[in-house]
Amino acid sequence: MRRLDALWLRMKCGGVDLFTAQPIGFIHSPYLETSAIPKGLGARHDAEGAIELLREYEPGLKDIEDFSHLFVLWEFDRAEGFDLIAHPPADAGRPHGVFSTRSPRRPNPIGLTVVELLGREGTSLRVRGVDMLDGTPVLDIKPYLSSVPAEKMRRGWLEEAEKRGSRE
Amino acid sequence: MRRLDALWLRMKCGGVDLFTAQPIGFIHSPYLETSAIPKGLGARHDAEGAIELLREYEPGLKDIEDFSHLFVLWEFDRAEGFDLIAHPPADAGRPHGVFSTRSPRRPNPIGLTVVELLGREGTSLRVRGVDMLDGTPVLDIKPYLSSVPAEKMRRGWLEEAEKRGSRE
Numbered sequence: 502m503r504r505l506d507a508l509w510l511r512m513k514c515g516g517v518d519l520f521t522a523q524p525i526g527f528i529h530s531p532y533l534e535t536s537a538i539p540k541g542l543g544a545r546h547d548a549e550g551a552i553e554l555l556r557e558y559e560p561g562l563k564d565i566e567d568f569s570h571l572f573v574l575w576e577f578d579r580a581e582g583f584d585l586i587a588h589p590p591a592d593a594g595r596p597h598g599v600f601s602t603r604s605p606r607r608p609n610p611i612g613l614t615v616v617e618l619l620g621r622e623g624t625s626l627r628v629r630g631v632d633m634l635d636g637t638p639v640l641d642i643k644p645y646l647s648s649v650p651a652e653k654m655r656r657g658w659l660e661e662a663e664k665r666g667s668r669e
Numbered sequence: 670m671r672r673l674d675a676l677w678l679r680m681k682c683g684g685v686d687l688f689t690a691q692p693i694g695f696i697h698s699p700y701l702e703t704s705a706i707p708k709g710l711g712a713r714h715d716a717e718g719a720i721e722l723l724r725e726y727e728p729g730l731k732d733i734e735d736f737s738h739l740f741v742l743w744e745f746d747r748a749e750g751f752d753l754i755a756h757p758p759a760d761a762g763r764p765h766g767v768f769s770t771r772s773p774r775r776p777n778p779i780g781l782t783v784v785e786l787l788g789r790e791g792t793s794l795r796v797r798g799v800d801m802l803d804g805t806p807v808l809d810i811k812p813y814l815s816s817v818p819a820e821k822m823r824r825g826w827l828e829e830a831e832k833r834g835s836r837e
Contacts, residue, residue: 519744520692521804523782525776558776560753562768569826570817576687576740585728591680598731600810608693608726609808611742611779615817639787640777642768646824648816649738656814657735 509606522576522639525561526554526624535579539588540630544664546614550631552639554624562642566621570645571628575612576638580605592662601657610635615645670790690744692806693729694722694792696731698799703747706800710834714782720807730810736791738813739796743780744806748773760830769825778806783813786796 527549529551532538539545547579552573554562565571588594599607626642697717700706706827707713722730733739755772760813767775784796794810 519692519746519808520778521688521689522777526689532826558732558753558768561767561776562769563754563764564769564826565766567823568769569821570762572781574777574781578687585726585729595732598733599729600732601732601736601812602815603711603811607809609690609742611741611809612812613742613781615815624763624768626707640687641772641775641779643781643820644769644827645817646771646827648819648822649813651816653737654816655735655737656734657812659814 506530522640524555525558525641526552526639528573528575528635528637528639529553530633530635530637532631533636535634538634542662544591545606546630547630548631549627549629550618550633552616552628554639556624559665561619562626564586565626565642565644566618568618568644570614570644571618571626572629572641572645573614573616573633573634574643575614576636576640577605577610577612579605579634580607580610582606583608583610585590595658595662597658606651611640615655619652623652634637636651671782690808692723692744692766693726693809694720694807695804696741696743696794696799696801696803696807697721698801698803698805699756700799702728706802713801714798716785716799717795717797718801720784720794720796720810722794722807724792726739727792727823728762730789730794733794733810733812734786736812737767738788739786739794740782740809740811740813741782741784741807742809742811743782743801744808745773745780745805746806747776747802748775751776751778762825763826763830765826779808
Protein backbone atom coordinates (compact mmCIF):
# COMPACT_ATOMS: atom_id res chain seq x y z
CA MET A 502 0.00 0.00 0.00
CA ARG A 503 1.35 3.40 -0.91
CA ARG A 504 2.03 5.86 1.87
CA LEU A 505 -0.66 8.25 0.63
CA ASP A 506 -3.33 5.54 0.75
CA ALA A 507 -2.26 4.61 4.27
CA LEU A 508 -2.60 8.21 5.36
CA TRP A 509 -6.02 8.60 3.76
CA LEU A 510 -7.15 5.49 5.55
CA ARG A 511 -5.98 6.92 8.84
CA MET A 512 -7.81 10.17 8.08
CA LYS A 513 -11.06 8.31 7.47
CA CYS A 514 -10.63 6.47 10.76
CA GLY A 515 -10.70 9.63 12.78
CA GLY A 516 -8.03 12.19 12.05
CA VAL A 517 -4.28 12.23 12.24
CA ASP A 518 -2.23 14.19 14.71
CA LEU A 519 1.20 14.96 13.40
CA PHE A 520 3.69 16.49 15.83
CA THR A 521 3.26 18.77 18.80
CA ALA A 522 4.97 22.10 18.23
CA GLN A 523 7.55 23.29 20.78
CA PRO A 524 8.96 26.81 21.10
CA ILE A 525 12.64 27.18 20.21
CA GLY A 526 12.52 30.78 21.42
CA PHE A 527 10.43 33.93 21.56
CA ILE A 528 10.08 37.20 19.66
CA HIS A 529 10.90 40.56 21.17
CA SER A 530 8.86 43.09 19.24
CA PRO A 531 7.60 46.64 19.70
CA TYR A 532 4.04 45.38 19.15
CA LEU A 533 2.20 44.62 22.38
CA GLU A 534 -1.22 44.19 20.79
CA THR A 535 -2.58 43.16 17.41
CA SER A 536 -4.00 46.61 16.67
CA ALA A 537 -0.47 48.09 16.79
CA ILE A 538 0.83 45.97 13.88
CA PRO A 539 0.74 47.85 10.54
CA LYS A 540 -1.84 46.21 8.28
CA GLY A 541 -3.49 46.83 4.98
CA LEU A 542 -2.23 48.25 1.69
CA GLY A 543 1.19 49.85 1.79
CA ALA A 544 1.80 48.71 5.35
CA ARG A 545 5.55 48.79 5.97
CA HIS A 546 7.24 46.15 8.03
CA ASP A 547 10.58 47.65 8.96
CA ALA A 548 10.18 47.41 12.73
CA GLU A 549 13.22 46.12 14.57
CA GLY A 550 13.04 43.36 17.14
CA ALA A 551 14.86 40.24 18.21
CA ILE A 552 14.57 36.48 18.13
CA GLU A 553 15.56 35.23 21.58
CA LEU A 554 16.51 31.60 21.20
CA LEU A 555 16.30 29.23 24.16
CA ARG A 556 19.83 28.53 25.35
CA GLU A 557 19.60 24.78 24.66
CA TYR A 558 19.29 25.47 20.92
CA GLU A 559 22.24 27.89 20.63
CA PRO A 560 24.55 25.50 18.70
CA GLY A 561 21.90 25.45 15.95
CA LEU A 562 22.75 29.10 15.14
CA LYS A 563 26.32 28.34 13.96
CA ASP A 564 27.10 30.38 10.80
CA ILE A 565 23.71 32.07 10.73
CA GLU A 566 25.30 35.54 10.89
CA ASP A 567 26.53 35.09 7.29
CA PHE A 568 22.97 35.20 5.95
CA SER A 569 21.29 38.54 5.29
CA HIS A 570 17.69 37.30 5.48
CA LEU A 571 15.92 34.57 7.39
CA PHE A 572 12.56 32.84 7.31
CA VAL A 573 11.01 32.82 10.76
CA LEU A 574 8.21 30.33 11.46
CA TRP A 575 6.18 31.16 14.53
CA GLU A 576 2.90 30.45 16.24
CA PHE A 577 -0.16 32.73 16.07
CA ASP A 578 -0.47 32.02 19.78
CA ARG A 579 -3.19 34.59 20.40
CA ALA A 580 -5.50 33.44 17.59
CA GLU A 581 -8.23 30.93 18.43
CA GLY A 582 -9.76 28.57 15.92
CA PHE A 583 -9.85 29.18 12.19
CA ASP A 584 -12.04 30.43 9.36
CA LEU A 585 -11.79 29.12 5.81
CA ILE A 586 -12.81 32.54 4.50
CA ALA A 587 -10.76 35.56 5.58
CA HIS A 588 -11.46 39.27 5.10
CA PRO A 589 -8.03 40.92 4.83
CA PRO A 590 -7.71 44.63 5.70
CA ALA A 591 -5.47 45.02 2.61
CA ASP A 592 -8.57 44.40 0.47
CA ALA A 593 -11.09 46.42 2.48
CA GLY A 594 -12.55 43.27 4.01
CA ARG A 595 -13.45 41.49 0.76
CA PRO A 596 -13.65 37.68 1.21
CA HIS A 597 -10.78 35.40 0.15
CA GLY A 598 -9.89 31.83 1.01
CA VAL A 599 -7.68 31.67 4.09
CA PHE A 600 -4.89 30.02 2.07
CA SER A 601 -4.87 33.07 -0.26
CA THR A 602 -4.24 35.33 2.74
CA ARG A 603 -1.95 35.78 5.74
CA SER A 604 -4.88 35.65 8.20
CA PRO A 605 -3.90 34.44 11.69
CA ARG A 606 -7.00 32.22 11.94
CA ARG A 607 -5.63 29.19 10.05
CA PRO A 608 -6.10 25.40 10.51
CA ASN A 609 -2.48 25.21 11.71
CA PRO A 610 -1.71 28.54 13.42
CA ILE A 611 1.72 28.99 11.83
CA GLY A 612 3.01 32.42 10.80
CA LEU A 613 5.86 33.04 8.35
CA THR A 614 7.93 36.21 8.21
CA VAL A 615 11.03 37.12 6.22
CA VAL A 616 13.33 39.23 8.38
CA GLU A 617 16.66 40.92 7.73
CA LEU A 618 19.35 39.78 10.15
CA LEU A 619 21.10 42.82 11.62
CA GLY A 620 23.35 41.12 14.15
CA ARG A 621 23.78 38.32 16.63
CA GLU A 622 24.82 38.26 20.26
CA GLY A 623 24.81 34.71 21.61
CA THR A 624 21.22 33.47 21.52
CA SER A 625 19.83 36.84 20.47
CA LEU A 626 19.29 37.68 16.78
CA ARG A 627 18.59 41.36 16.13
CA VAL A 628 16.29 41.57 13.10
CA ARG A 629 14.38 44.07 10.96
CA GLY A 630 10.91 43.39 9.62
CA VAL A 631 9.09 41.89 12.59
CA ASP A 632 5.30 41.80 12.31
CA MET A 633 4.72 39.53 15.29
CA LEU A 634 3.45 40.40 18.75
CA ASP A 635 5.92 40.62 21.62
CA GLY A 636 6.35 37.21 23.23
CA THR A 637 5.35 35.21 20.13
CA PRO A 638 6.73 31.63 20.25
CA VAL A 639 9.23 30.85 17.49
CA LEU A 640 9.04 27.40 15.85
CA ASP A 641 11.88 27.47 13.34
CA ILE A 642 14.47 29.62 11.62
CA LYS A 643 15.65 28.87 8.08
CA PRO A 644 18.09 30.63 5.75
CA TYR A 645 16.54 32.65 2.92
CA LEU A 646 18.32 31.28 -0.15
CA SER A 647 16.53 32.45 -3.27
CA SER A 648 13.78 34.72 -4.51
CA VAL A 649 11.14 34.54 -7.19
CA PRO A 650 12.02 37.26 -9.74
CA ALA A 651 9.50 40.13 -9.55
CA GLU A 652 8.58 39.78 -13.23
CA LYS A 653 7.48 36.17 -12.69
CA MET A 654 5.26 36.89 -9.69
CA ARG A 655 1.47 37.32 -9.78
CA ARG A 656 -0.04 38.47 -6.52
CA GLY A 657 -3.76 37.85 -7.07
CA TRP A 658 -6.28 39.90 -5.15
CA LEU A 659 -3.51 42.03 -3.63
CA GLU A 660 -2.52 43.36 -7.05
CA GLU A 661 -6.17 44.16 -7.79
CA ALA A 662 -6.52 45.93 -4.45
CA GLU A 663 -3.40 48.00 -5.14
CA LYS A 664 -4.72 49.03 -8.56
CA ARG A 665 -8.04 50.04 -7.02
CA GLY A 666 -6.17 51.91 -4.28
CA SER A 667 -4.08 53.91 -6.74
CA ARG A 668 -7.19 54.87 -8.75
CA GLU A 669 -9.10 56.14 -5.73
CA MET B 670 3.56 40.36 34.20
CA ARG B 671 4.42 40.63 30.55
CA ARG B 672 3.54 37.75 28.26
CA LEU B 673 7.21 36.94 27.62
CA ASP B 674 7.93 36.61 31.33
CA ALA B 675 4.93 34.34 31.74
CA LEU B 676 6.16 32.11 28.96
CA TRP B 677 9.68 31.95 30.32
CA LEU B 678 8.28 30.97 33.68
CA ARG B 679 6.30 28.16 32.06
CA MET B 680 9.45 27.02 30.24
CA LYS B 681 11.35 26.82 33.49
CA CYS B 682 8.56 24.80 35.04
CA GLY B 683 8.85 22.02 32.51
CA GLY B 684 8.35 22.89 28.87
CA VAL B 685 5.51 24.31 26.87
CA ASP B 686 3.55 22.48 24.26
CA LEU B 687 2.05 24.77 21.69
CA PHE B 688 -0.43 23.30 19.20
CA THR B 689 -0.72 19.86 17.66
CA ALA B 690 -0.25 20.00 13.91
CA GLN B 691 -2.98 18.55 11.67
CA PRO B 692 -2.69 17.73 7.97
CA ILE B 693 -4.75 19.93 5.65
CA GLY B 694 -3.77 17.69 2.74
CA PHE B 695 -0.96 15.66 1.21
CA ILE B 696 1.69 16.07 -1.48
CA HIS B 697 1.72 14.04 -4.67
CA SER B 698 5.31 13.98 -5.82
CA PRO B 699 7.50 11.91 -8.14
CA TYR B 700 9.87 11.28 -5.21
CA LEU B 701 9.16 8.00 -3.41
CA GLU B 702 12.33 8.03 -1.31
CA THR B 703 14.69 10.65 0.08
CA SER B 704 17.60 9.54 -2.12
CA ALA B 705 15.58 10.46 -5.24
CA ILE B 706 15.28 14.16 -4.29
CA PRO B 707 17.92 16.34 -6.03
CA LYS B 708 20.34 17.67 -3.41
CA GLY B 709 23.59 19.54 -3.25
CA LEU B 710 25.00 22.40 -5.30
CA GLY B 711 23.14 23.24 -8.46
CA ALA B 712 20.28 20.89 -7.60
CA ARG B 713 17.25 21.93 -9.64
CA HIS B 714 13.79 21.76 -8.19
CA ASP B 715 11.48 21.90 -11.19
CA ALA B 716 9.66 18.64 -10.55
CA GLU B 717 5.90 18.80 -10.97
CA GLY B 718 3.50 17.45 -8.40
CA ALA B 719 0.26 18.33 -6.67
CA ILE B 720 -1.08 19.50 -3.36
CA GLU B 721 -4.18 17.40 -2.64
CA LEU B 722 -6.21 19.32 -0.08
CA LEU B 723 -8.66 17.50 2.18
CA ARG B 724 -12.18 18.23 0.96
CA GLU B 725 -13.23 19.92 4.22
CA TYR B 726 -10.72 22.73 3.59
CA GLU B 727 -11.68 23.43 -0.05
CA PRO B 728 -13.36 26.84 0.65
CA GLY B 729 -9.97 28.03 1.94
CA LEU B 730 -8.61 27.91 -1.64
CA LYS B 731 -10.92 30.65 -2.96
CA ASP B 732 -8.95 33.01 -5.27
CA ILE B 733 -5.70 31.07 -4.92
CA GLU B 734 -5.47 30.48 -8.67
CA ASP B 735 -4.66 34.19 -9.15
CA PHE B 736 -1.27 33.77 -7.44
CA SER B 737 1.73 32.54 -9.39
CA HIS B 738 3.73 31.25 -6.41
CA LEU B 739 2.84 29.77 -3.04
CA PHE B 740 4.61 28.97 0.19
CA VAL B 741 3.89 25.40 1.23
CA LEU B 742 4.50 24.41 4.86
CA TRP B 743 4.71 20.69 5.41
CA GLU B 744 5.89 18.09 7.85
CA PHE B 745 9.19 16.19 7.55
CA ASP B 746 7.14 13.14 8.52
CA ARG B 747 9.89 10.62 7.82
CA ALA B 748 12.58 12.40 9.87
CA GLU B 749 13.07 11.33 13.48
CA GLY B 750 14.52 13.55 16.17
CA PHE B 751 16.82 16.48 15.48
CA ASP B 752 20.47 17.53 15.44
CA LEU B 753 21.61 21.06 16.22
CA ILE B 754 24.52 20.62 13.80
CA ALA B 755 23.75 19.59 10.22
CA HIS B 756 26.09 18.50 7.43
CA PRO B 757 24.43 19.66 4.20
CA PRO B 758 25.31 17.86 0.94
CA ALA B 759 25.51 21.28 -0.75
CA ASP B 760 28.64 21.97 1.30
CA ALA B 761 30.26 18.54 1.06
CA GLY B 762 29.18 17.64 4.58
CA ARG B 763 30.80 20.59 6.38
CA PRO B 764 29.09 21.36 9.73
CA HIS B 765 26.59 24.21 10.05
CA GLY B 766 23.95 25.04 12.64
CA VAL B 767 20.62 23.44 11.78
CA PHE B 768 18.94 26.88 11.57
CA SER B 769 21.48 27.85 8.87
CA THR B 770 20.39 24.86 6.77
CA ARG B 771 17.30 23.15 5.34
CA SER B 772 18.07 19.88 7.16
CA PRO B 773 14.98 17.73 7.86
CA ARG B 774 16.18 16.92 11.40
CA ARG B 775 14.88 20.08 13.12
CA PRO B 776 13.38 20.72 16.59
CA ASN B 777 10.00 21.30 14.89
CA PRO B 778 9.94 19.11 11.76
CA ILE B 779 8.48 21.78 9.46
CA GLY B 780 9.55 22.09 5.83
CA LEU B 781 9.03 25.17 3.65
CA THR B 782 8.95 25.13 -0.14
CA VAL B 783 8.12 27.85 -2.66
CA VAL B 784 6.19 26.32 -5.55
CA GLU B 785 4.82 27.73 -8.78
CA LEU B 786 1.07 27.21 -9.12
CA LEU B 787 0.30 25.72 -12.55
CA GLY B 788 -3.41 25.08 -12.16
CA ARG B 789 -6.24 24.09 -9.89
CA GLU B 790 -8.95 21.49 -10.18
CA GLY B 791 -11.18 21.48 -7.12
CA THR B 792 -9.05 20.46 -4.16
CA SER B 793 -6.01 19.64 -6.32
CA LEU B 794 -3.31 22.26 -6.94
CA ARG B 795 -0.89 21.33 -9.71
CA VAL B 796 2.50 22.85 -8.85
CA ARG B 797 6.10 23.01 -10.07
CA GLY B 798 9.06 22.89 -7.71
CA VAL B 799 8.17 20.09 -5.31
CA ASP B 800 11.05 18.75 -3.24
CA MET B 801 8.93 16.71 -0.83
CA LEU B 802 8.38 12.97 -0.70
CA ASP B 803 5.15 11.52 -2.06
CA GLY B 804 2.52 11.45 0.69
CA THR B 805 4.05 14.28 2.74
CA PRO B 806 1.45 15.93 5.02
CA VAL B 807 0.77 19.59 4.22
CA LEU B 808 0.31 22.01 7.14
CA ASP B 809 -0.40 25.32 5.43
CA ILE B 810 -0.46 27.18 2.13
CA LYS B 811 0.24 30.92 1.94
CA PRO B 812 0.44 33.36 -0.97
CA TYR B 813 3.95 34.43 -2.00
CA LEU B 814 3.69 38.22 -1.97
CA SER B 815 7.18 39.70 -2.19
CA SER B 816 10.82 38.83 -2.70
CA VAL B 817 14.10 40.05 -1.29
CA PRO B 818 15.97 41.68 -4.20
CA ALA B 819 18.92 39.50 -5.26
CA GLU B 820 21.41 42.33 -4.70
CA LYS B 821 20.38 42.60 -1.03
CA MET B 822 20.71 38.89 -0.30
CA ARG B 823 23.71 37.22 1.35
CA ARG B 824 23.60 33.42 1.36
CA GLY B 825 26.34 32.53 3.84
CA TRP B 826 28.05 29.16 3.55
CA LEU B 827 26.12 28.36 0.37
CA GLU B 828 27.79 31.24 -1.47
CA GLU B 829 31.19 30.05 -0.26
CA ALA B 830 30.43 26.50 -1.35
CA GLU B 831 29.40 27.73 -4.79
CA LYS B 832 32.62 29.73 -5.17
CA ARG B 833 34.66 26.68 -4.16
CA GLY B 834 32.63 24.53 -6.57
CA SER B 835 33.25 26.85 -9.53
CA ARG B 836 37.01 26.90 -8.85
CA GLU B 837 37.32 23.13 -8.74
